[in-house]
Amino acid sequence: MKRMAVNDCYCIARLRDRARARLPSGVFDFYDGGAEDEITLHDNCNAFSRVRLLPRVLRNVSRVDMSTQLFGAAMALPMAIAPTGAVGFGWRGGDIALAQAAAKHGIPYTLSTSATASIEEIADKAPGRLWFQAYILQDKQRLQSLIDRAKAADYEALVITVDLPVGGKRERDLLNGLSFPMKLGYRNIGQFVRKPGGRSICCCTSRR
Numbered sequence: 001m002k003r004m005a006v007n008d009c010y011c012i013a014r015l016r017d018r019a020r021a022r023l024p025s026g027v028f029d030f031y032d033g034g035a036e037d038e039i040t041l042h043d044n045c046n047a048f049s050r051v052r053l054l055p056r057v058l059r060n061v062s063r064v065d066m067s068t069q070l071f072g073a074a075m076a077l078p079m080a081i082a083p084t085g086a087v088g089f090g091w092r093g094g095d096i097a098l099a100q101a102a103a104k105h106g107i108p109y110t111l112s113t114s115a116t117a118s119i120e121e122i123a124d125k126a127p128g129r130l131w132f133q134a135y136i137l138q139d140k141q142r143l144q145s146l147i148d149r150a151k152a153a154d155y156e157a158l159v160i161t162v163d164l165p166v167g168g169k170r171e172r173d174l175l176n177g178l179s180f181p182m183k184l185g186y187r188n189i190g191q192f193v194r195k196p197g198g199r200s201i202c203c204c205t206s207r208r
Ligand SMILES: Cc1cc2nc3c(=O)[nH]c(=O)nc-3n(C[C@H](O)[C@H](O)[C@H](O)COP(=O)(O)O)c2cc1C
Pocket: 030, 031, 032, 044, 082, 083, 084, 085, 086, 112, 113, 114, 115, 133, 161
């Protein structure tokens, strides 16, 4: 079979095709899917497709500078990486690679509570502007200990996720037998066996 190159992906649709071909279907569905008939997911995609760039012509573009300030510190671009859980299920070391790319390009990276790398590992391997995402956990002691660890590792901001008092009814995940935090069970283990990759099956913010 001809090996597909990932670096010839010039648009999200192509990247998505590549991911669908390479990943276990349950993992692909987790990244790609949404909740409740995916109506909001489609609405969001449609909303983005209506966004247009406003061309400003006849300007001096000999030096383009998109840098800005946020929370009193400089960033090279007006964007940050949002928290994404389970990245390591798609690519071993994916969280670290993302955090390193963010540091290299001078933008903040947000580590998810559901990440597949630990708070300390990211701080050690990708020193840059780090933010830590936390859920409002029922276990307040665990929440405090995560926040303390992030603080001790020099994360500069806390990102609180407030829209998850209960998990969404993600129908693809239910069909695939996936729960979150993602666990391997009898319904999904076959996909990992059929498409073994470099997935790191480990949890998140636990110390390693
Ligand atoms: C695969 C995936 C995993 C995500 N994991 C988390 C997470 O662990 N914590 C969190 O607060 N948000 C998580 N999000 C939400 C994103 O951080 C972001 O808020 C959301 O995708 C909306 O931004 P977008 O329109 O750029 O996708 C996740 C989103 C996706 C698609």
